[in-house]
Amino acid sequence: MIEKPLVSVSCITYNHYPYIRQCIEGILKQKINFNMEVVVYDDASTDGTSDVLKEYASKFPEIFKVLIQKENQYSKGIRGNAVRYNFPRCEGKYIAFCEGDDYWTDPYKLQKQVDFLEKNPNFSTSCTNYSEVDEKGEILKKEAWDGIRLSPTISHEVILQKYKPKILTTLFKKEAFKNGFPDIFFEVFNADNFLSAIATEYGPVGFLNFTSGCYRVHNNGVWSGKNTIQQFENQLDTFQKMKLYFLKDSQQRAISNRIYQIRRRLSRLYAKEKDFVKSLSQMKHMVKVNPIDSSKVFLGNLIAPFR
16 A cells, blocks of 8 residues: 655646746655655646646656646636645645746755654744746846845744745645635735745744755746736735735734835835826825825835936
8 A cells, every 4th residue: 555645746837848847857856755746737738738747647657646727727817726726636744835837956855844844843834945047047046035034933923024935945734724725815816925824823934044946037927927016916915815814913913014015115116107196096005004104105206207
């Protein structure tokens, strides 16, 4: 009888043909003393990605679970596909993520993270540093995390207020999601933020200071393909929805602070584009929270188009 996997690796793909082999090979090169499985969801790729997935599933049927959609679900507005389609098929105690255009570079990534979580049962998640690369694999930024992000412990409040781990570096305890996911989770664009926030209600994140993989920045990326304004608009919508779910006073304060900072940035970005109607719309919300800071931001916005 085959022993159940300790780790399930969730991989979401869509038209990742130029990158998918590098992604899968990085997973297969993991040096581990436990069983793992690779749970793949392909959202009806049209570029040959699904053929590569079928090839690996045929070579390694004991490891790969591949689900290939006939119709693209993302274009229908369906979100949270990792949770919707992969989580129910994951049998591991832990769930790792590596989307089809990203890849792991450290062959001991999973082993190091499993060892940490096994020794520290009060933690829900482990994450690491990462590098950013372009579509050709050229390094854009080594060790993309610095400063306060190097803290060995990342609390639930920090996840809500400041930052989250990069999903390609994370290893979650599946038990952290034992209460399931609210309907509103599947309405947000930045599902990674929501996912990390849900997990860290169960316990903090342990940051291990090594670089485990590469996040690819390219024009066809779901996130990196958006401009800065679009990214912040999506963040604003995500955290406004998260505020409807995380209702404790400490959670509300943390999310409100995050929303204020997002509005602050958006107001400046709109001003630089001379879209003063949208800029002032953000300011109206900000001034109710922090009138003094909002006044400073307003003055800066007046000269922003000329900088």
